[in-house]
Amino acid sequence: MILHDFPLSSASYRVRIVLNLKGLAYEKRNYALRAGEQRAPAYLDVNPAGLVPALETDGLRLGQSLAIIDYLDAVHPEPRMIPADPVARARAMEMALTIACDIHPINNLRILQYLEHDMAQDKPAVDGWYRHWVEQGFATLERLLPDTPFAGGDAPNIVDACLVPQMYNARRFKVDLTPFPRVTDMADRAGALAAFAAAAPPKV
Structure with a gap:
């Protein structure tokens, strides 16, 4: 599981929290946003929006922090982040x-x-x-x-x-x-x- 990340990105920070709460191991790849590294062609292949975070896992490439959290809840349901009720x-x-x-x-x-x-x-x-x-x-x-x-x-x-x-x-x-x-x-x-x-x- 790879998290495309930037330490000060609050959206990436959300995903790091959830990965930690669920006890999931992951590799971080950091991008210098002010230098525009997230707009490099290789990264746009991962996340066409040119934003962090993006998650790569089991052949899936997924952007948007709340979409990532929803996905993690579906495949790793404990502890639950989004209530079922x-x-x-x-x-x-x-x-x-x-x-x-x-x-x-x-x-x-x-x-x-x-x-x-x-x-x-x-x-x-x-x-x-x-x-x-x-x-x-x-x-x-x-x-x-x-x-x-x-x-x-x-x-x-x-x-x-x-x-x-x-x-x-x-x-x-x-x-x-x-x-x-x-x-x-x-x-x-x-x-x-x-x-x-x-x-x-x-x-x-």
Whole structure:
């Protein structure tokens, strides 16, 4: 099993967490995103989107972190990341997608580079953009999170796998977390678990 990765990619970080939680061995291949290595023809054969992560396993090449997590749940169902119960599944996906669709895509590296290079925005403006969308998403999660030890319930699931990397980046960009005590508490509780800690990027 090969994970095409970049340590600071929050989408890749999600997949590393899930692989660790499931106890799956894998090989990492890292790409320097700012240097454009993910757009090299050889990598585009693996993932035509030119993004990380991508997973190669048993002849399958798969991009998109949530698709990868769904696949891993199907072939390695324990511990389960996406609940089987329809209501619990819908709630988990609502929260995971708040991060994966409402926060992350408009804050990932290619968007920040576009703002900086193509739109001629300075670093304070770009960082302000980043913080704005994190704050919007975290405000939603603060209301959605259940009264349980983890965002996923009694044990971490796909929500925690999305939340912990987003919290890591929120701190990198100095988001004021004071209005989001439940989000912060749940992210920190999950992040302290061994599977999460082992997936974390190096200190930057």
